[in-house]
Amino acid sequence: MPGHGKPKVPGTWKIPVCKTLSFGLSACRWLLIACVGCMVAAALLNGRKDLAKYAQLKKFTVWEASVEKPALDFLRAQVPTEVKGRDVSRWILGSALFVLATVLGNFGMSLGYKAQRLKAKRDDTDADTADILGKLDKLQKGKLSRADLLEIMAQTKRSLERHKQHLAFLSIDVADSTGMKVGEDPSVTERDFKHYKTMVDGILKENKAFKAAWTPDGVMICFLETRQAVLAAQQIVKGLVEFNKEVKTVKTDFAIRVGINAGELLTDDSIPMEEMTDRTIDIAGHMQKHGGINSVCVSEHAIKPLLNEFKFVPADREVDGCPVYEWKP
Secondary structure, eight states: OTTOOOOOOTTTTHHHHHHHHHHHHHHHHHHHHHHHHHHHHHHHHHTOTTGGGOHHHHHHHHHHHHHHHHHHHHHHHHSOOEETTEEOHHHHHHHHHHHHHHHHHHHHHHHHHHHHHHHHHHHHHHHHHHHHHHHHHHHHTTOOOHHHHHHHHHHHHHHHHTTEEEEEEEEEEETTHHHHHTTSOHHHHHHHHHHHHHHHHHHHHHTTOOEEEEOSSEEEEEESSHHHHHHHHHHHHHHHHHHHHHTOOSSSOOOEEEEEEEEEEEOOTTSOGGGOOOHHHHHHHHHHHTSOTTOEEEEHHHHGGGTTTSOOEEEEEEETTEEEEEEOO
């Protein structure tokens, strides 16, 4: 099309990566299954008294024994392999290989399905975008009617809707961080804040944080599930007790304000957290700003589906028109 290149869909590089990994894991799965099959066949053949009559089968059992011997020796050195005086190392090894083959196969299949979903999404986006670009070319030439323009708007909206995701945002800030540093050795405060960040990052990783953006003393984190954001927030607040007792060296204890919000965002996985902008994110920041010390404040619509699991209570106040629920340790 004149004036336009081929539409680029973010994340398409994942398709060949997923396909390659899926193929590799599938190949490993079948190789492991073949190894288990050889072990079973050799075990059955070794039980035959007339094995010596069959030269090729004898060679196969000798070859199989030479291949599995290093693995069996390693296994015997690591774990007990005798049951009632009988060596079961071969059966342990075979079972372990079969389980590993199953795990690799399932993981490979999930990657294959993911590649198919990404390809379908790319093809749909390519078709819609190409149609829109074609109509825009006509628009530049003055060949579009009002009905055509309305159709472009509808198609554009449908394309954008595909990029909407339900995301949760966790905002954390150290309360009175400036005051904590007054009268302290700068190297000591730097050390303490570095350890604080390490503690927070560890908890975020455990709870599968999707992306994050740090300021000097605060952080905004994106999660794919609200539950993960709430768990991370509670663990960080609880973790401050031990951190203040065992790790920090400044006189003032670390205290934080925490806010959470969730909603539908028009975004893309490739956009860094610091470049994301949406009212949903703003509300998470405002929940934190107006929250209590060492408590977690969350919007009602975000926490309501999780109230059976998490003990949040109404805070009798609103932030940006959203009723606030609060949790304290």
